[in-house]
Amino acid sequence: MPLVDMPLDQLIQYEGKNPRPADFDAYWERALTELDETPPEVELLPSSFQTPAAECFDLYFTGVRGARIHAKYLRPRSKEGKHPVVLQFHGYSSNAGDWKDKLAYVSLGYSILAMDVRGQGGYSEDTGGVKGTTLNGHIIRGLDDHEDHLFFRHVYLDTAQLARIALMLPEADPEQIFACGGSQGGALTIACAALEPRVKKLAPVYPFLCDYQRVWEMDLAKDAYAELRTYFRYFDPQHQREAEIFTKLGYIDLQFLAERIQGEVLMGVGLADTICPPSTQFAAYNKMTAKKRYEIYPDYGHEYLPGFDDKAMQFFLGQY
Template sequence: MAIVDMPLDKLRDYRGTNPKPDDFDEFWNESVAQIRTIDPAFELIRADFQTPGIECFDMFYSSAKGARIHAKLCKPKKISGKLPALLKFHGYSGSAGDWADLLGYAGCGFIIAAMDCRGQGGLSQDVNPVDGYTYDGHIIRGLQNSPENLLFRDIYLDTAMLAKIVLDMPETDSERLGAFGGSQGGGLTLACAALEPRVSRIAPIFPFLCDYQRVWSLDLETKAYDEIKQYFRRFDPLHKKETEVFTKLGYIDCYHLSEKIKAKTLMFVGLRDTICPPSSIFAAYNNIKADKKLEIFPDFGHENLPTAADMTFQHFLQWG
């Protein structure tokens, strides 16, 4: 098979490169504690889009730094007993997508909520006050300030707040909350499960936001990760602060967060992926201590993986 990263036997043992801040656990414990003090003031507004048997709502809720976050929520009209629930997270720069994308799960008896990431293609607010570079890239947004101002810190907390809101709904079975998504959505799935331990099943597809220094070292910082290279070119061309930069990025590195995951995990990777290289994904997978399975697609890159959507669907239907 073609090798764009490292041989498969090496990948199976690889556990990451990007440095982990010494106060990583304290940082995230304090961050989660902060949002638990926020009144989400969530509201459900009946959407213009409706279908027989399924109710569709625009959801708005307050999260980190007071931003109002938007999600699309669908649920069956007829509810008997407690229902399983799912959170869906979108790819980088995208949005919650079309209502029709959620109907398959809702039609099978799930509550499903799809979040708009703040500052990207949907309706969520971006209120992050930061210095410097905001032109291109959310990974580096806030990097010139304290770790609390990293934009992805707040986006990760938005996922945890959404999980709590859905878990608190009277019709939700608190033992059956899942999360899934591809690329950025895969990374947010990892972050959500790490920060909300009641998430019990996840299905991240080639997750983004993992092992930043490894991606940079491969000279694959193009497209999604190009902002890291651009940050050095603009603000640290001699790399005098390289260790400091990657250590600060370590706060929002999902391969470190993966150690906290308790959810049953089904992950997907393409071995020809040059956008989210396989080693970055294996770093996250290999650090998960929970029940897990990795589906490997040797001849695929960062693209549609045939049968992945079906396997994801079955992963959640196994709840019964």
């Protein structure tokens, strides 16, 4: 099989390279306090897209720093009583996707919430700059400011706010709040379950935003991680601040939030992934203490993993 990283027997022992900030826990407790003080101000608007089986809504809520965040919300028309809710997160630069893609969960009697990440390809606003797309540089946004202003800090808190909203829905079964997504969506799935431990099951696929220093040392700071190289070239060309920079990125490194997860985990990994290297994914997986398992695709990279979505659905159904 192709090998772009460590062999599997080493991956399942790997503990990560990126430094963990000394005040990491205090940092996230402070962040969650800010979230506690942010009223969600939920607005539910019927969408122009409707089906006989699903009620479809544009849901807006307020995240930290006053940003209005958008999500697509679909719930089954015929289901009575409380039922599961799936939280879905998208890849870097993208958006919540088409309504049609979510109907499979509605057919099971589940509701689904699919969030647009602030400042990317959907309708969520980024109040840290101009409204509209602010794609290039989201990992490094705020790196030269106080760590409380890191962009992905706010996004991670948005995922927790979304989970809190799901838990408040009158139709939601609070014992069956699930989360899923791939790449950036896999990262946000981990962030969501870490910051809102009432998420009961999560199915991340090749999660992004893990172990930045390992990405750098593998010379893979390109594609999704290209802005790391850009930052060093423009703002630290002799790497005099390298330790400081990676330590600051540690605040938004999912490997350190992963240990907070209490829900059950099913993670999909392609061993030929050069976008989010397998070792960076396992840096997070290996720190999870909750019940967990992984599905390995030896010949696959950062791409569709055949059958994994089916396994994730069966996992949520309690059949896998």
